[in-house]
Amino acid sequence: MIPLSILDLSPIPEGADAGQALRNSADLARHAEALGYRRYWMAEHHNMPGIASAATAVALAHVAAGTSTIRIGAGGIMLPNHAPLMVAEQFGTLAALHPGRVDLGLGRAPGSDQVAARAMRRNLGGDVDDFPRDVMELMRYFEPAQPGQQLQAVPGAGLDVPVWILGSSTYGAQLAAALGLPYAFASHFAPTQMMEAMETYRAGFRPSARLAAPHAMLGVNVIAADTDAEARRLFTSHQQSFLNLRRGRPGKLPRPVDDMEARMDPHGRAMLEHSLACSIVGGPETVRRGLADFVKATGADELMVTGQIHDHAARKRSYEILAGLHAEMALAA
CATH class of the missing domain: 3.20.20.30 (Luciferase-like domain)
Incomplete structure (x- = not known):
């Protein structure tokens, strides 16, 4: 892995x-x-x-x-x-x-x-x-x-x-490739050009004294919990925060809610589905499948995981579950 x-x-x-x-x-x-x-x-x-x-x-x-x-x-x-x-x-x-x-x-x-x-x-x-x-x-x-x-x-x-170039479009990919630097793409909130940027970076990469071969890291939202239902509930904090920001009302990270679907209009739902498409949310087996599928589909060299969870203990637990799954998958590879 x-x-x-x-x-x-x-x-x-x-x-x-x-x-x-x-x-x-x-x-x-x-x-x-x-x-x-x-x-x-x-x-x-x-x-x-x-x-x-x-x-x-x-x-x-x-x-x-x-x-x-x-x-x-x-x-x-x-x-x-x-x-x-x-x-x-x-x-x-x-x-x-x-x-x-x-x-x-x-x-x-x-x-x-x-x-x-x-x-x-x-x-x-x-x-x-x-x-x-x-x-x-x-x-x-x-x-x-x-x-x-x-x-x-x-x-x-x-x-x-080590200097990395970050980006959410092909611009950063072109620059990182030209300078022979590692590249990190913000697919966790701007996934539209993810695959195009990866292709651009790898195709144009010029080895440098800093890096001999391309190294691409992708951002992905991961919310892991003991059950799918609990993970989806925890994820509502991130969803609320994202919608608040896009609507011009940024604020503190909201507490999770049980009625997120009822709080969204069609435009908000479409916005979340598009911008947060690179999200893996669920219990251990759901996260395991999602992680394997994402790595296989993208060919990433490294993943940069983020998880906006209101409760600190639940956030630590999410990363703990993910690390355990990652270790198991590495042993099985």
Whole structure:
């Protein structure tokens, strides 16, 4: 079986605050490390009342300090919001504190609405070449400093920080292929171009000093519980949150409900079926079949699993069930 990793948005459940969400993230990361997950990534989002990981490098430092072996990283840093040098310094600091454990995923979306994007950037100017240029500039800061070099990232220069390109379209796939970098696709919320992006990335990949062969990781929502019915109930928190966001009413992660079908109109139902198509929800046997089918259909090299579950204990249990199934499938392979 291919490796499993975790994407954590550090959700703020109804009835809790950001501090509790971040403590939950640290606890989940320790749990994931013990269960054998490969990576624990956190994502940059702004102006979102239900997500606590806006200061992603700071949140990752908190998680990394409580773990010892699992790789930690950004999935991702929205590079248009930041100067490349500052990102290199932040992740260079993480790499200096936690050698050999830090990944840096880069995206070109704002991770926010236009109001927040303007507040961060002061203007929304730029051209289509900014993102590739900024990625290349950032990677240069991780190269060993040369004699007489006027500008360097400290910490950062000479440190091993693998850079990933993130995307939800073929744009990121083309860039990752051209630069010879690993690629992560956001199929957990934007599955439309998943297969086209995978084909584009693999066909155009150029080996580099950083990566000899293409490595594609796909996002997938997994909600596992002891029964199908309980998993479907837990999933209603994610469904409600997604609909609230798309309707312009973002908030904390709602409690699960028993009447989700009755709460949806045809448009909302169609929206969920489309955007959350890459979701595996159920008891152990349902998740086992769904996982095997997804890997076979996509040819992914790695899966980045996320699960928006209101109750922290249930979220830990979901990842525990998944890890157990993954281990069984690996032994049987």
